[in-house]
Amino acid sequence: MIDVIVAGGGPAGLATAIHGTxxxxxxxxxxxxxxxxxxxxxxxxxxxxxxxLRSMGxxxxxxxxxxxxxxxxxxRARAAFGHSTGLGVRRTDLHAALAARTAELxxxxxxxxxxxxxxxxxxxxxxxxRARWLVAADGLxxxxxxxxxxxxxxxxxARYGQRRHYHLTxxxxxxxxxxxxxxxxxxxxxxxxxxGVAILSQRRGGFDEHLACFPDLRARLDGPTAxxxxxxxxxxxxxxRRVAGRVLLVGDAxxxxxxxxxxxxCLAAVTAxxxxxxxxADRPQDYERAWSRLTRRHRLLAGALLVAARRQRxxxxxxxxxxxxxxxxxxxxxxxxx
Numbered sequence: 103m104i105d106v107i108v109a110g111g112g113p114a115g116l117a118t119a120i121h122g123t124x125x126x127x128x129x130x131x132x133x134x135x136x137x138x139x140x141x142x143x144x145x146x147x148x149x150x151x152x153x154x155l156r157s158m159g160x161x162x163x164x165x166x167x168x169x170x171x172x173x174x175x176x177x178r179a180r181a182a183f184g185h186s187t188g189l190g191v192r193r194t195d196l197h198a199a200l201a202a203r204t205a206e207l208x209x210x211x212x213x214x215x216x217x218x219x220x221x222x223x224x225x226x227x228x229x230x231x232r233a234r235w236l237v238a239a240d241g242l243x244x245x246x247x248x249x250x251x252x253x254x255x256x257x258x259x260a261r262y263g264q265r266r267h268y269h270l271t272x273x274x275x276x277x278x279x280x281x282x283x284x285x286x287x288x289x290x291x292x293x294x295x296x297x298g299v300a301i302l303s304q305r306r307g308g309f310d311e312h313l314a315c316f317p318d319l320r321a322r323l324d325g326p327t328a329x330x331x332x333x334x335x336x337x338x339x340x341x342x343r344r345v346a347g348r349v350l351l352v353g354d355a356x357x358x359x360x361x362x363x364x365x366x367x368c369l370a371a372v373t374a375x376x377x378x379x380x381x382x383a384d385r386p387q388d389y390e391r392a393w394s395r396l397t398r399r400h401r402l403l404a405g406a407l408l409v410a411a412r413r414q415r416x417x418x419x420x421x422x423x424x425x426x427x428x429x430x431x432x433x434x435x436x437x438x439x440x
Contacts, residue, residue, distance in 0.1 A: 103128075103225070103232065103233065103234065104128050104129070104130050104231060104232065104233035104234070105122070105127040105128045105129065105233060105234050105235065105381070106118075106119075106122050106127055106128070106129045106130070106233055106234065106235050106236070106237055106381065107129075107130055107131075107132060107216065107226065107228055107229065107231055107233040107235070107236045107237070108122075108129060108130070108131045108132065108237045108239055109132050109215075109216035109228065109229075109236060109237065109238050109239060109240050109246055110131075110132075110133060110216075110238070110239035110240040110241060110353075110355070111131045111132075111133025111135070111137060111139075111201075111211055111239075112133075112139060112141070112197070112239060112241060112353065113196060113197060113200055113353070113367060113370055113371075114239040114352050114353020114354065114355070114370040114374060115131055115133065115237070115239030115240075115352075115353065116131065116197075116200040116201065116203075116204050117155075117158065117200065117353075117370055117371045117374040117375075118237050118239055118352055118353075118374040118377060118378065119131050119204055119209045120158050120159070120160070120200070120203055120204060120207060120209070121158065121374050121375045121377075121378040122378045122381070123207045123208075123209050124158070124159075124207075125378050125379070125382045126382070127378065127381065127382060129209055129210075130209075130210045130211075130212060130231060130233070131204070131209060131210065131211045131212065132211075132212050132214045132215065132216050132228070132229045132231070133211060133212075133213070133214075134213060134214060134215045137197050137198060137200075137201035138193075138194040138195070138196075138197035138198040138201065139193075139194075139197055140193055140194050140329075140332065141193050141332065141334065142263050142264060142265040142300065142332035142333050142334040143193055143263075143265065143300065143334070143361070143366070143367075144265070144277075144288045144290055144298070144300045144361055144364055145190055145191055145192060145193055145196075145265075145290050145292050145298050145300075146167060146188060146189075146190055146277045146288070146290040146364050147162075147164075147167075147188050147189045147190070147191055147196075147367055147368070148183075148188050148364060148365060148368050148438060148439045148440075149183050149186030149187060149188050149439045149440065150186075150365075150368045150372075150439055150440045151188075151365075151367045151368030151371060152186075152187070152188060152189050153186070154368060154371040154372055154375075155199075155200075155367075155371060158203065158371070159203050159206070160199050160200055160202075160203045161199055161202070161203070162189060162191060162196070162199055163191070163195070163199075164189040164190050164191035164192070164195065164292060164293070165189065165190040165191075165272060165275075165291040165292055165293055165294070166187050166188070166189060166190075166275060167183070167187065167188035167189060167190050167275060167276065167277055167290075167291070168182055168183060168187060168188075168275045168276055169181050169182035169183050169275075169276045169277075169435065170183075170276055170277050170278075170279060170364075170435050171274065171276045171277070171278045171279065172279050172281065172420065172421045172424050172425075172431070173278055173279065173280045173281070173318075173319075173421065174280065174281040174282065174418075174420070174421035174422075175421075176318075177421050177422055177425050178421075178425065179421055179424035179425040179428065179431050180276065180428075181424075181428070181431050181432040181434075181435035181436070182276075182432065182435075183435070183436060183439045184436055186439065186440075188277075188439065190272075190277075190290045190291045190292040190293075190298070191292060192267075192292050192293070192296070192298075196367070212229065212231075214229045214230070215229065216228045216229045216236070216238075216240070216246065217229075217245070217249075218249060219236050219246070219349060221236070221347050221348045221349065225348065226348045226349065234348065234381075235348050235349070235350065235381055235386065236348060236349045236350070237349075237350050237351075237352055237377065238250075238349060238350070238351045238352070238355050239351075239352050239353045239355060239374075240355055241353070241354050241355060242334065242337070242339060242354040242355070242358060243339075244351065244354070244355035246349070246351075246355065247341065247351055247355050250346045250349060251342075252341055252342045252343060252344075252346060252351065253339065253340065253341060253342065254340035254341060254342055255340070256336065256338050256339075256340060257340070258338060258408065258412075259304045259412065260304060260335065260336035260337075260338065261285075261302055261303065261304045261335060261336060261337045261338065261360060261408075262302070262303060262304070262306070262333060262334065262335030262336060262337065263300055263301065263302050263333065263334045263335055263337060263361060264300070264301050264308075264309045264312065264331050264332070264333045264334075265298060265299065265300040265301075265331070265332050265333075266298075266299055266309055266327055266328075266329060266330070266331045266332075267292070267296055267297065267298050267299070267327070267328040267329040268296070268297050268298075268299065268323050268325045268326070268327055268328055269295055269296065269325045269326050269327075269328045270295065270296070270297045270322075270323070270324075270325035271294070271295055272291030272293075272294075272296075272297055273322065274289075274291065275291065277289065277290050277364065278319075280316045280318070280319050281411075281417065281420055281421050282315040282316055283315065283414055283417065284303050284305055284312055284315035284316075285301060285302050285303030285304065285305065285312065285315075285411070286301070286302050286303075286362065286411070287299060287300070287301045287302075287312075287313070287316045287319055288300040288301075288302070288361075288364070289319065296328060297323075297325075299313075299319070299323065300361070301313065301316075302337070302360070302361060302362065304412070308331075309331040337358060337359075337360050337361060338358065338359065338360060339354065339357055339358040340357060341356060341357035343390060344356045344357070344389060344390055344393050345386055345387060345389055345390050348386070350377055350381075350386060350389055352370070352373055352374050352377050353370040353373075353374070354366070354370075356373065356393060357397075359400065359401050359404040359405060359408075360404045360407075360408055362404050362407050362408060362411070363400055363403055363404050363407070363438050364438070365400045365438060369396065369397055369400060372396055373392075373393050373396055373397065376389065376392040376393065376396055377389050377392075377393075379392075380392060399437065399438075400438075403434070403437075403438065407420070
């Protein structure tokens with residue numbers, strides 16, 4: 103009998119499958135699309151995310167990242183990661199590396215879609231398969247989460263993300279976060295001649311319309327565009343709980359605060375590992391507490407930054423305050439990065 107069906111072959115689903123197989127579980131991934139799959143994201147891996155993926159045997163390549171800069175109206179605050187290094191990686195390259203490790207471990211990936219699973223006291227039936235557990239790793243707008251009625255309505259104003267790449271030589275080995283009244287623009291070097299720009303905002307509008315709110319950044323983007331604009335949102339996803347009988351949620355499906363701290367991929371990897379530990383011990387009920395513990399710092403910090411960013415008066419103070427308190431800013435960045 104299969105131990106785990108993983109619904110979704112994105113980074114969170116493949117990380118779950120890899121951790122499960124390394125823990126001795128029999129895992130099958132069900133995914134309708136062929137890897138690699140592109141998606142709108144910032145593409146900056148924090149050092150903790152790099153370490154988590156490499157510990158799984160995932161071979162990564164990309165542009166080294168040494169820290170984070172906050173930039174606004176001529177003011178810059180810089181924080182280095184310290185002894186660890188992050189990595190700017192194209193989403194497609196990351197997904198390809200995870201898919202390669204999945205294949206190397208012999209994990210079956212079945213073309214299909216998991217819909218309306220049926221569970222009983224002993225297992226779950228989905229996509230023509232039967233297993234002891236089903237892991238929903240089907241993304242930000244998880245259909246399985248919706249079918250199980252585990253989602254909660256949003257309360258804060260919705261935020262959306264858009265991303266585009268430019269053929270440019272990176273001008274920094276830091277991720278730059280540009281702040282304006284419209285939101286934030288994240289600039290991530292992902293190759294020797296490729297820079298990704300992701301813009302997050304609660305305002306609706308096109309990429310170029312949002313980019314106009316960052317005139318200094320727009321002036322630097324003088325190279326040709328390399329990819330079309332991709333969008334995602336609303337970003338905030340509230341979840342009632344992450345365990346429903348023999349179905350467990352992981353990755354963005356398990357709940358998402360915002361991309362404002364850049365920890366998404368790292369959290370997906372570490373929570374997937376925690377989920378697998380709970381299943382290997384036959385204690386799926388422990389996953390809820392483990393997820394809450396592992397994501398608490400991110401949820402608190404991201405929530406605080408979002409509250410500040412939503413108000414023009416406090417939003418204007420974020421970068422000047424970080425510049426005036428460099429030691430505190432560095433401690434916060436290093437806490438995020440680990």
